[in-house]
Amino acid sequence: MASRTVIPRFLLPLQSPLWRGFSLPPTQNLALRFSTSSNSRAAAGGGGAGGSGKPIVLEKPLKFNPPSHGSRLKKNTLPKHYGPSLTADEVAAQRQKSYPGMMAPEGTWAHFFWHSRMLHVCITMGTLLSIGIFTFFMNYAVNSPFKDLVPPISDLWRHPLEFAAAWKYVIVEHEKDKALKAYEHRIAHQNDIAKRRYYMKMHGIETKNPITTVFGRGEEPSVEELEAEALGREPPVKKEEDKPKERKKLFGIF
Template sequence: MASSITSATLPPRFLLPALSPMWRAAAARVPRKTTTTAAAAATTFRHASTQSGSPSGKTPILEKPARFNPPSHGARLPRNTGPKHYGGALSDAELRAQSRKHYPGMLPPQGTKAHSFIHSRSIHLIITLGTLTILAISTFILNFTHTSPFKHLLPEASEFWSSPRQFIQTWIRVIQLHEKDRNDKVIAMHTRHTDDVAKREYYRKVHGLDKENPIVNFFKSEEQIEEERKAAAAAAAEEEALAAANAGDAGSETAGQTKKKWFGIF
């Protein structure tokens, strides 16, 4: 009778906190031989570290899956295909008013002067070419005033406002002098190079090096080249002696006449 009253007066297990003093006191008063489901569930505890009370005494093993099945998540978030505003569709008048309205932080609407200026290719082309032209002219002037030997003849920049015509003419004359001086230097350098080539050819012709193969000369030793030079010099001396003897015989005929020389050599 006491056990039935005690079990009847106890609240359900799911209403009590886990391991509360009230539940432990009630479980102590209930006898062990109670066959009710609630009492058996209340007095039965098994920790995870203890073995289960299966009749076979073996731990159940789950079946190994055939393959790994990852959780099914969508490849991408669902697209928002709904309207971008609350309410129904906008009317034609509202769309026209919305297209003409200027919102802060955004490009100007169509039909305005600012919109035509931003989207005009001709205006952007003029600005770009004008900027590049100004940079090119400035670079030329700075380079000319720092590298030209006639930069001391250039007028001051302040003279442009007082007499622009004379300022431009002076600049043109100085540029002409600069170009003439540069052409003279190039011609002189070309002449020196040509004279040097002619002298080398004459030297090779006198020493008999022009008749030899340059590839063979490349693989020869220095001693062989020096011996050949001595032999060529001796042969050239003999030829000069014979030429001087022949010139002595015909000296009366060539007296008073000067022979024209090319490049000052022959």
């Protein structure tokens, strides 16, 4: 059974073919008739417009799937220039000619400079080496306590031997002073540790050490030894009787 639907005029497009041949008053609506599935089957079965007078329902067209990309031209078939092909002499002349804004042609010094890897390696390593040497000498000239003895750079050309000897003296004295300060710092640290151990021994303070807790304590120094170490004296000489007897080990291990 056909269904009847009324569509208001303001919902229809203005350029619809319905409004080209005739016009309707603004208060009038347009009634459309839709065919049912039975009508469509009857029309598809061979019934024409003249048989039953019902509209023919056309079949839904297939979906159009355009290709993902158009046809491409082969690269080898495209001409690289307009006109006849170049001769061998013209190609050689183009390679030797220098064009503005482009790389230098082959066989020139500019082409060798920009394309030589060995030349670039030599320039890079020479620059790094010169920076390293400059930093090495400037470290002594700025941070060394003997920087007042550094000779001026002008003596390098007038008195090169004296210049080298002065720099050698500055470097040697700087390293000696550095080693002496390191030794004094290490001795002060050892004395501080000895005084701390002596203080803890006299006051009965024991530190918790996980290694000594598991494996036990070894031979602990006596009070006299700790006192001598803290005060910087010579440790007392142990008598042979005080020395512990060596325990025999099984197979030299246990």
